[in-house]
Amino acid sequence: MRLDTDPYLARYASRVQGMSASAIRALFALTARPEIVSFAGGNPAVEALDLEAAEAVAAAVIRESGAIALQYGIGQGRPELREQLVAVMAHENVPGHVDDLVVTAGGQQALELIAKCFVDPGDIVIAEGPTYVGGIGALSSHQADVRHVPMDAEGMQVDALEDLLRQLSAQGRRAKFVYTIPNHQNPAGVSLSIDRRHRLAELAEQYDLLVLEDNPYGLLDFAGRLQPSIRQLVPDRVVYVGTVSKTFAPGVRTGWIAAPHPVRDKLVLLREAADLCPATLTQMVVERWLATQPWREQVKRFRGVYQDKAEAMLGALDEHMPGGVTWTRPSGAFYIWMTVPAGIDTSDLLAKAINHRVAYVPGRGFYADGSGGDQLRLCFSQPSPERIVEGVERFGALLHEELELVRAVYGAHAPAAASRPNEGRGAVG
Structure with a gap:
């Protein structure tokens, strides 16, 4: 429902007047499609969890202490x-x-x-x-x-x-x-x-x-x-x-x-x-x-899973991203922050990315002041290393296309990229 047609608008407290769904939550329905390689939601790789042990622990709680647990x-x-x-x-x-x-x-x-x-x-x-x-x-x-x-x-x-x-x-x-x-x-x-x-x-x-x-x-x-x-x-x-x-x-x-x-x-x-x-x-x-x-051993398994996926993504980025695109090189967890050349808006680009069967989160959602139009977040925790490479290749192809469009529109007068000291092609770790 649009905010300006909401019949309850005058009744809301002022603190909820401007609230809206986060950029990540709004993506969930789209990125759940199996053909899309999603680098959007930051979901942990629970498939790396010992599920049999988790089942046994939950059952033991109910069996031994159910009256307290409930x-x-x-x-x-x-x-x-x-x-x-x-x-x-x-x-x-x-x-x-x-x-x-x-x-x-x-x-x-x-x-x-x-x-x-x-x-x-x-x-x-x-x-x-x-x-x-x-x-x-x-x-x-x-x-x-x-x-x-x-x-x-x-x-x-x-x-x-x-x-x-x-x-x-x-x-x-x-x-x-x-x-x-x-x-x-x-x-x-x-x-x-x-x-x-x-x-x-x-x-x-x-x-x-x-x-x-x-x-x-x-x-x-x-x-x-x-x-x-x-x-x-x-x-x-x-x-x-x-x-x-x-x-x-x-x-x-x-x-x-x-x-x-x-x-x-x-x-x-x-x-x-x-x-x-x-x-x-x-x-x-x-x-x-x-x-x-x-x-502690379970945490080590998670670390190994994420490191393998990070290496897959970083290697694919090095191979498939066009010049002028920069990104961070994480030493843990599961996020990479990317900056694209000036002239490309990552919010506008998202629909095209979905059509290329790959998803990310545009950068503006991570600022309270509307900044981050030339930035985006990639999360590598969910896809397999093989799917990560596939998704990065698709996204790289899209960015190559977008840069050609920017050059066609602006020619020699293309807007200059902003300086980003926190990012660099292979420079941050």
């Missing part, structure tokens, strides 16, 4: 699960205590609760540019004024963050928090360097700044490397979000927030107002999975 729980989440999640954090050297945690329905609910806790209409929130679509959605639903800080091969440009903080301070304003995905960022695929992590911690102290650290991908480094968390550096200034969606399964909808205790108390009240408590059944499945299964 009952209400507490708003903060089961303490037994929180203990297991603290162990997951410790595996990444992220400090935490069972009392710090609030269990959520995945990382997305965590972002929504945090936005609800801190953001009034018009409040400034700083985020990387580009950033996670769901993060923008959570902030926009509370009418945040999102200010982007650019990224390069080392993640968020912290010098640019400092410039923005200085400008805001001179105006007598301050940001409610800075939102960062420091490890294998969605959508850019790059990680925040160690030096920048320390500098971000220093800026948090200097400007009395809160940091929202979103870490879905920290365990998915192809080489198994673990980076220091921002929470590790300045724990009292960080609200940390974790999830098992990328390291176990998104269908169990289990995430968590680790926060200073005054913030934790507010978050518990907010989640109780929203849904009383997290689902006891899925909590107990995750809890038992972490307690009884070799989940």
Whole structure:
């Protein structure tokens, strides 16, 4: 239904007036067609999961503790699960205590609760540019004024963050928090360097700044490397979000927030107002999975699957992309961020890509300010390596055609490509 013909328009709260479906969700119906190679949705490769073990764990929960699993729980989440999640954090050297945690329905609910806790209409929130679509959605639903800080091969440009903080301070304003995905960022695929992590911690102290650290991908480094968390550096200034969606399964909808205790108390009240408590059944499945299964080995299997697929995509991009197209080279997780030459709009190009039986997510969805028209996200987690090569070849052929059209229209006066320090043909890793 068009917004301007909606008979309920005058009744809605102002915070939902401008809400619309995300660019990724709008693609799902199209990309489900089997003939299309989809690089759109960032779905984990659950086919790499030990499904027999998952079935046994779920059955054991019902068989042994069904009366508890099917009952209400507490708003903060089961303490037994929180203990297991603290162990997951410790595996990444992220400090935490069972009392710090609030269990959520995945990382997305965590972002929504945090936005609800801190953001009034018009409040400034700083985020990387580009950033996670769901993060923008959570902030926009509370009418945040999102200010982007650019990224390069080392993640968020912290010098640019400092410039923005200085400008805001001179105006007598301050940001409610800075939102960062420091490890294998969605959508850019790059990680925040160690030096920048320390500098971000220093800026948090200097400007009395809160940091929202979103870490879905920290365990998915192809080489198994673990980076220091921002929470590790300045724990009292960080609200940390974790999830098992990328390291176990998104269908169990289990995430968590680790926060200073005054913030934790507010978050518990907010989640109780929203849904009383997290689902006891899925909590107990995750809890038992972490307690009884070799989940670290499962994570290694995921890493191997994603590394094979990343290598397939990067090799195909090197072979089939025309000159002037650049992309990041991830060292973990499953995203590649691409910039196309000026004169090509990736939102307009999508329909042609679907006709070429390949799909991606246009870049504008990853900015709150409408930027990213010459950018796009490729996700390699779902297709097989063979299908990845096939899809990249189709997309490369389309881009070759588009560049010929641009040259035919503009000739020698073709618009100059923007400089993108975070991208380069074979230059970013």
